Amino acid sequence: MKITDVKIFVCSPGRNFVTVKIHTDEGLTGIGDATLNGREKAVVAYLEDHLVPILIGRDPARIEDIWQYLYRGAYWRRGPVTMAAIAGIDMALWDIKAKAAGMPLYDLLGGASRDRLMCYSHAQGSDIGEAVDAAGALIEKGYRAVRIQAGIPGLPPVYGADGTTTNTASENNLPREELWSTSKYLRHTPGLFEAARNALGWDVELLHDVHHRLTPIEAARLGKDLEPFRLFWMEDAVAAEYQEGFRQIRAHTTTPLAVGEVFNTIWDARLLITEQLIDYIRMTSVHAGGITPLRRVVDLAGVYNVRTGFHGAMDMSPVCLACNIHLGYWAPNFGIQEYSGYPDEALEVFSGTWTMREGHLYPGQGPGHGVEFNEELAARYPYERSYLPVNRLEDGTLWHW
Ligand code: CS2
Numbered sequence: 107m108k109i110t111d112v113k114i115f116v117c118s119p120g121r122n123f124v125t126v127k128i129h130t131d132e133g134l135t136g137i138g139d140a141t142l143n144g145r146e147k148a149v150v151a152y153l154e155d156h157l158v159p160i161l162i163g164r165d166p167a168r169i170e171d172i173w174q175y176l177y178r179g180a181y182w183r184r185g186p187v188t189m190a191a192i193a194g195i196d197m198a199l200w201d202i203k204a205k206a207a208g209m210p211l212y213d214l215l216g217g218a219s220r221d222r223l224m225c226y227s228h229a230q231g232s233d234i235g236e237a238v239d240a241a242g243a244l245i246e247k248g249y250r251a252v253r254i255q256a257g258i259p260g261l262p263p264v265y266g267a268d269g270t271t272t273n274t275a276s277e278n279n280l281p282r283e284e285l286w287s288t289s290k291y292l293r294h295t296p297g298l299f300e301a302a303r304n305a306l307g308w309d310v311e312l313l314h315d316v317h318h319r320l321t322p323i324e325a326a327r328l329g330k331d332l333e334p335f336r337l338f339w340m341e342d343a344v345a346a347e348y349q350e351g352f353r354q355i356r357a358h359t360t361t362p363l364a365v366g367e368v369f370n371t372i373w374d375a376r377l378l379i380t381e382q383l384i385d386y387i388r389m390t391s392v393h394a395g396g397i398t399p400l401r402r403v404v405d406l407a408g409v410y411n412v413r414t415g416f417h418g419a420m421d422m423s424p425v426c427l428a429c430n431i432h433l434g435y436w437a438p439n440f441g442i443q444e445y446s447g448y449p450d451e452a453l454e455v456f457s458g459t460w461t462m463r464e465g466h467l468y469p470g471q472g473p474g475h476g477v478e479f480n481e482e483l484a485a486r487y488p489y490e491r492s493y494l495p496v497n498r499l500e501d502g503t504l505w506h507w
């Protein structure tokens with residue numbers, strides 16, 4: 107088999123997605139996700155100008171060699187743009203291989219390790235009452251795990267608490283600015299989870315995303331304060347560029363830690379995994395550079411009792427989610443899968459064979475990862491420039507978003 111063409115599509119059915127489609131001389135095609143929220147066109151240029159020309163004529167069965175060629179062979183490797191581009195190719199190649207084998211992707215990876223994948227969804231509200239009610243509504247629908255974010259008294263809406271992360275998070279197509287106060291947040295958050303436990307009981311998993319905003323010692327304090335409420339995890343407690351910071355957090359709290367949605371390679375996670383500084387690794391098929399490298403991360407994590415919690419927000423396309431589900435179905439050390447749902451129009455453009463029922467995800471049983479991309483429909487939703495928000499402290503200092 108030979109790769110005859112690679113096409114890149116950018117569409118915006120509710121939000122922007124970058125999709126890769128690989129064609130072969132035997133008529134099989136494969137689909138991959140290469141979406142990088144807020145920097146979509148950089149990935150498109152990387153693919154069209156630099157990767158597509160070196161792929162034509164290659165044997166699509168040689169996934170490993172192609173991955174090494176695109177990663178090692180680039181000299182300037184790593185980084186979110188490069189790795190999202192490589193991921194789009196890698197997912198499409200696995201899709202082709204699984205279709206050629208007539209197997210669902212998870213079967214090709216080694217077969218199912220479980221019957222269903224527990225997922226968590228997002229509950230948010232402008233105050234504690236609203237956020238806890240939103241969590242209750244998800245539990246009524248069958249979710250066994252819920253991430254809860256609430257607005258903070260004295261601050262305008264903050265991350266995850268005003269619905270902005272479920273949509274194109276910008277105004278006039280320029281970045282929106284938000285305000286942040288660490289002291290207000292640290293005072294308020296334990297009360298959110300106390301109220302959540304009082305209202306929702308203990309038979310449900312509660313998660314929380316700090317979104318990189320604390321220092322290690324502040325995160326250690328929050329982790330301790332949240333211990334009585336037995337969280338499933340505290341996510342992205344600090345900006346993880348400084349990985350040694352997790353030693354400090356770990357030494358002070360038994361609240362489980364999750365990190366990694368912005369990681370691009372196994373090297374970003376190596377110290378955190380091998381020193382058992384985290385409990386869940388949040389890397390995801392697209393931003394990790396595809397299925398090929400993410401599978402290695404999963405295996406490394408398994409050696410050190412770290413379980414998966416792949417990033418699954420709706421700014422990764424349903425193709426990425428499908429790959430995560432197939433990986434999770436196989437992974438012996440699966441933990442949980444994030445699932446924030448998609449706008450209806452996105453699910454029409456990307457019709458999938460994965461399903462979500464009562465808080466659990468199931469892969470399709472057809473060959474490949476199972477997601478079909480409708481090119482004609484996609485063309486009706488052209489790209490719209492969009493940015494994630496930026497964040498400032500109350501005195502104007504730029505902070506992590
Ligand atoms: C988040 C995302 O899902 C998560 O845990 O942190 O909402 C994240 O902010 C976006 O995916 C960024 O693109």
Ligand code: MG
Pocket residue numbers: 315317341342367
């Ligand atoms: Mg997150």
